[in-house]
Amino acid sequence: MKKLGIAMIGYGGIGRVHAMAYKAIPFHYGLPADSFRIVGVATTRPETAQKAAAEIGCEVWTSDYRELLARSDVDLIDCCTPNYNHEEIIVAAAEAGKHIYCEKPLAMNVAEGQRMVAAVEKAGVKTQLTFNFRFFPAMIRARQLIEAGFLGRVFSFRGRYYRASYISPQKPLSWRLSKEVSGGGALFDLGSHVLDLIYYLLGDFSAVQATMETLIKERPLAAGSTETGRVDVDDLALLHVRLKDQTLGLIEASRMGTGATNDLQIEIFGEQGALRFSLEDPSWLQVYDVRDPEKPLGGMRGFKRLETVQHYEGQKAPDWTMTPTFTRAHSECQYQFLKAVRDDLPSPPTLAHGLHIQEAMAAAERSAAEGRWVKLEEVR
Amino acid sequence: MKKLGIAMIGYGGIGRVHAMAYKAIPFHYGLPADSFRIVGVATTRPETAQKAAAEIGCEVWTSDYRELLARSDVDLIDCCTPNYNHEEIIVAAAEAGKHIYCEKPLAMNVAEGQRMVAAVEKAGVKTQLTFNFRFFPAMIRARQLIEAGFLGRVFSFRGRYYRASYISPQKPLSWRLSKEVSGGGALFDLGSHVLDLIYYLLGDFSAVQATMETLIKERPLAAGSTETGRVDVDDLALLHVRLKDQTLGLIEASRMGTGATNDLQIEIFGEQGALRFSLEDPSWLQVYDVRDPEKPLGGMRGFKRLETVQHYEGQKAPDWTMTPTFTRAHSECQYQFLKAVRDDLPSPPTLAHGLHIQEAMAAAERSAAEGRWVKLEEVR
C-alpha cells in the first residue's frame, strides 16, 4: 500500500471513532504502520482543531479545511461534519481531486445529493459513504448467503433502529434536532442505516408509505434552561417499503425507544430460509433453513446462530473470537476504502449508493406529509 | 360454584384445547370436579360428534347444535366453529338465554358483529370472546403496571404475531384461506390477537393505515393435487395504528414468518418505562424503569425480566414455577368466565369488546384497498 495521506474534516464524536479505527488497521491486517497516515485535521475552531491533532498525533491542524485540500500529501478526505456542510466540502474535495470518505447520510436533500454525485463522477475520484453496519461480519455473511440463494423467494423483511437518546424532555435542543443543520431526524440519523442494510441485502427501493412523528415538540434551548425552542425533525418514523422487485417490508427508526441502547434489528423471511440479526447480540447471524428435515420430533429445524464473530477476510488474529464492534467495523470499511483507492477497486457504498438512500428518505417524508404511497421516482 | 353446564359447539383443534383446559380448572383452583361439566358437544357430522363426546367423556352428542340450546342443563355455550357461522350460533344461543363463550375473531365483518352484540345485549347474557393471550400472567402484570402509571406518557408501541404456517406453496387450500368461510386471513387469525392485547393494555383505536398482501395466490385444492384454487385472504398485514389518545404504533401479522413457531411480541415505549413480551419466552415480562439511577457505570438501569411464571391470583400449587402455556391461559379465561356467570361479574373481553377489534380490522382492510388512513368511525 502506498503511503496514503488522509485529511480529517470534522472531529466530533464520530471523528474520534474514525481516527481510532484508522490506528487499529495495521494490527488487524498485518500492515506496516506507515502504509497510510492522518496528515491533518480541520474543525471549525482553531482550539478544537489543535486538541484533535494532539489526540490523533498529527502535525497539521486548521480551521479552514481548504488548507488540507490544497496539500499534495493528502490523497483522501474523511468528512465527519454535520450534514448541512457535506455538499460544500465534498464538492470542493472532488474539485481538488481528492478521494472521498464521508459520514452518512449523504446530504440534506436529494438535490444536494445529486450535485455531490455529479461532482465526484466528474472528478473521477473514489468515494465511500460510511454505512459501517454493512461491515459487521454478520451482514457480510448474510449477503453471501442471500447471493447463494439461501432464502429462495423473499416473502417480507423487517428492519428497525431504536435508541433511547431523546426520551428525556429535559434533553436540550442540538443540531441533530434542527432540520436546517441535520436535514432530518430519526429517519436520517438511524433509519438511513437500516435502509442501507436492506438495500445492501435485498436491492433497490421503489416506493414508500410512511408515518413520521415528533413526539417531543419543544425542548430547552440549553441544559437546565427554561427557554424552549421547537424541534422540527421526526423522532419516530414508521415506513412500509416496497422494493423494485415488489417485496414488501417494514422499516422503523426511533430516538424514543425507551430501554434501547443500540437496538438495530434485521429480519428477512424467505420460502427456503430466514435470517435475523440484532446489533445488541452482534457476534451471530441467526439463520433458519427450510430445507432441514422436519422429522422425527421436529427434525433438524430451528434457528442457528452462525459464528460470524469477527471473521473478516484476510484478518490477522486479534480479537477474532471476540465480539465485533462498531469501531472494528469502522476499521474494516476504512481498510476496504484504502484498498480501493490504492488498487482502483469499486468502493461500495459510494456516494451514488447513498443518493438512493436519500431518495428513499425523501419519499418517506413526502408520504408522511401526504398520507399516501410515494414512488422514489417522484422525488428525483 | 353452582354446577354449570357447558355445551361445546364445534370441536376441531381449538375445541379440543378448550375441553382439555376445562378439565384442568379444578386442579388449578382447588375446586370440586363437579362445579361445572361439559354436558354435550355438537359438530357438523354425527361421527365426529360421537368421537368428540368419547374423548371429552360427556354423554350427549349431536350434529344439530340447537338440540344443545334446548337443554335446561346447559347454562353456557362454548362456540369453537369457523367464523362464518358464529353469527347464527351466537344469536340463537342468546335467544335461548344461554351465556356465550366464543372463539375469536367475533365475526365475518362489522355488520355481523353489530347484530351479534345487539342480540346478546338484548338477551342480557354474559359473553366472553376467547382472546386467551390476555390471560398470560405477563399480560395481566403488564396491565397492572400500566394502570399504576409505570410507563408515564406512552411514546409508541409495537405488536406482531408471525407464524410460519403457510410458507409452503404446497400447503393446500383450507377454510382459513377462504374469505367466504373465515372472513379474513393473517389479520383475522393472528392480527386480532395483537390488536386485542394493545386494546387491553393501551385502550381504544381511532384510525389505521394498512398494507395487506397475499404472497401465495394459488394453492393446490388438496394435498398433492395439481388442481389449484385462489387464495383470497391476506397472509401478511402491516398496520400503522393510532389510538384514541393519538399514540402511534405498529401492528403486524404474518402467516409467512419463516422460522417462527409462535412469534407474538409486544413492546411499549414510555417516558418513564418500557415493557416487552415475547410468547416464545412466555414466563417473563421485560420491564425497563427510567426512574432507576443512571450512575455509577450505568447504575441500575436495564431491562428486568419479571417472574410472572404462572402467578395467577388464587391459583393453587400445580405448575406455578413452570412456564405458562396456551392451555393454561385458556383455563384461566374459562375460569374467569365461569366465575362471571356464577357471580354476575363483568367478563371482559366481551363480544362488544370484540366488535371494536372487528372495526379495527375492517378499517385496515379499507385502508389497504384505498392506500390511505381510515378512521374506525368510517367502518361502523
Next chain:
Amino acid sequence: MKKLGIAMIGYGGIGRVHAMAYKAIPFHYGLPADSFRIVGVATTRPETAQKAAAEIGCEVWTSDYRELLARSDVDLIDCCTPNYNHEEIIVAAAEAGKHIYCEKPLAMNVAEGQRMVAAVEKAGVKTQLTFNFRFFPAMIRARQLIEAGFLGRVFSFRGRYYRASYISPQKPLSWRLSKEVSGGGALFDLGSHVLDLIYYLLGDFSAVQATMETLIKERPLAAGSTETGRVDVDDLALLHVRLKDQTLGLIEASRMGTGATNDLQIEIFGEQGALRFSLEDPSWLQVYDVRDPEKPLGGMRGFKRLETVQHYEGQKAPDWTMTPTFTRAHSECQYQFLKAVRDDLPSPPTLAHGLHIQEAMAAAERSAAEGRWVKLEEVR
C-alpha cells in the same frame, strides 16, 4: 386400551399435578375418556382424602391405602407420598399384584431400594419412577441424536438443577429438610433429576466425588416461630461424576440458587457435536455440529435451537406449537406407562433404574463425608 383403574396414594402438590396430567391424556392422544380412570385416592387423613376425591372427581377415598390395594378394579397405583414410606407402600402394592408408578427418588437409601426392586421383580409387575424431565421433547430428541452418533466421542458433560426455594432463613423446617422423612436434601430432591437425565442420555455411573453443604443449619420450627430446629440435609451438592465408560462430568444441585425459578441445565460436549438444554427455555434443544463447514466467515458453524416444541410421537394437535411444560411431560410419562401396562412393554425408568440413581446419591454422600472418590460398587 382396556379400562385401567388407578389408585392415587398421597395427594400433596405433586399428587395434584399427577391427577391433572391424567385428565389431559385423552385430549393429547385422541383417546376415549374412559380408557382409564382414577378409582380412588388415599391420604393420611380422611378429610384431605375426601377433598382430593372431590377435586379429582372420583368416588373412593380413604386414609388407608391398603383399601385401595384390595380393590380388583385397581390395576396400578400412583405413589405420591413423601420418600420415607415409599418402601412400605411399594412392597405392599407389589404383593397385591398392582403395577407401580412412583414419584422420585426411589427410596431413603440403597438398602430400601434393593428391597423394593426385589419385591417388584418377584411380583412381576410393571414399574415406572416419575423422572418426568426425561419426557420433555428436547430430552427425547437428545437421546435420539446421541443414539444416532451425533456427538461422536463424548468429552465431558455438565448438569445442574438450581432453585431458590430455601434462600430465606425464615423459611421454616418441613419434611423436605428432615433426613428422617426425606432421606436427603437438594441432592435427593433436585440432583436426582439431573442424575437421571445424564443416565438416560449417557449411561451408567461408576464413581463420584462430592462436596455437600448445609448453608442454613437452623430454621424456625414454624412460620414466624422463634424456636428453631436443625436442618440435617444438604442444600448444596457439587459432584464430579465418572461414567462407566470413564467420561467425566459435573452435576450440581442447589436449593439456594438465588434468582433461579427452575434452572435445570444440561450440556454435553463431544468430538463431533454438542448439546445444550435449559428448562427455563424448554421448547428447544440446542445443538452444535462440528461437521458443518467452517468457511467462509465461520461457514455454517453455530448452535442451532431445534424446534422440539411438544413434538411427541403420536400426539394430537393441542398445544403442539406451544411451550412444553412440566404438566405436559407428566401426561407423556403417564401415557407411556399406561401403554406399557396395557401392552406389556418395557417402562423405563423402572424402579431398578431408580436404584442406580439411588446408588449414585449414596456414593456422593459417602464421598462428601470422606473427602475422596467413591465407587458405586462400594455402596451396593
Next chain:
Amino acid sequence: MKKLGIAMIGYGGIGRVHAMAYKAIPFHYGLPADSFRIVGVATTRPETAQKAAAEIGCEVWTSDYRELLARSDVDLIDCCTPNYNHEEIIVAAAEAGKHIYCEKPLAMNVAEGQRMVAAVEKAGVKTQLTFNFRFFPAMIRARQLIEAGFLGRVFSFRGRYYRASYISPQKPLSWRLSKEVSGGGALFDLGSHVLDLIYYLLGDFSAVQATMETLIKERPLAAGSTETGRVDVDDLALLHVRLKDQTLGLIEASRMGTGATNDLQIEIFGEQGALRFSLEDPSWLQVYDVRDPEKPLGGMRGFKRLETVQHYEGQKAPDWTMTPTFTRAHSECQYQFLKAVRDDLPSPPTLAHGLHIQEAMAAAERSAAEGRWVKLEEVR
C-alpha cells in the same frame, strides 16, 4: 501524563492485541497521542522483531530484550512471551528498575512466582498482571455492588471458561500443550482468568479439590504429520474451591468445550441478591435483588441486565453505547497501569496478586494427583 516509554517483549497474538490497545488509549480518554509511546519491541528472531516494529510504528527492534532494558527512555516493559521465560525477563526488568506489565499467568510454578515477586518488591517497581477480564465494565460494576453489600451473605459461586480450541485430534502439538514451556494447560490458560475474577469479586482462596484430565493424549507433531507426541497438560479441569471465608464454589476450565467461542461465565448466589455474567453477552451484568417486592403476581422480582456497556470512569464518547470487547478492556487495564506508574498509585492485580492465583493452581494440581482437598498453604 509524562511521556512514558514502553518496551514490548514478545509479539505473538497477544502482543499484537496489546499494541493495538495502546494506540486506542488517547481516543478513549482524550489524551495527547504522545503521552506515552512504544519505544521498541523484542522478539526471539530479528526478522519477526523488525516486522513487529513496522506494524507498531516504532523504530527500535531487537532479538535481545536486554537492549531494551538498558535504554533510559524505557519506563516500563510489557511482557507477552510464553510463560516459561517470564521469570528471567521480569527479574531482569526489575533489576533494571523498569515497571512491569506482564501477561498472565504469572509463572510456571509457585517457586518461580515467589522469586519474581521478591525481585519486584526489592526493586520497588510498579507491576500489573494482565487479567483483562477484570476490566470489563460488568466486572467493575459487580465489584462495586458486592462492596456495597448487594449480595448479603454469599451462598455459593460458579465460574467457568470453556473454549473449543483443541477439540480436533488433528490439531498439532504446540507450546501451549507442553508443560515445559507453558507450565500448565486449560487451568493455566483459561482457569487462571476465572480464578482471578472470583478472587477480585469474592476474596482469597483457602483450599481446592480438583479433577483434571487430558482428553486427547497424543497429537501430530505438526499439521498433517503422522508422527505424534504426548500432550502432558490438562485440557479439562474441574475444581471445587473454598474461599478463606469458607464460601464454597465451582471453577471449571476446558479447551474441549465443543461449540464454545469464549464461554466465560460467572454466577454468584447470595442471601440478598445474585449476579451473573457471560462473556458471550458482555454488555450486561445480570442482577437479581431479593429485596424487590414479591407481590402481586411475582411483583418486581427477576433478573435485570444492567447496562454496563463500556461505562468506564472518565471515558470519552467513542463506542460507549456499543458492546465492550477484549481489546477495549485491554486499553482500560493498560491505561490504569500507565496512570499508576505516572501518579504512584496501586496497580492491582499486581504480580503478588498473581502469585495467589498461582498457588490456587498448584493446589488444584496436587489435589487432582492425590484425590483429596489441598490447602493453599500446603503449596507455598
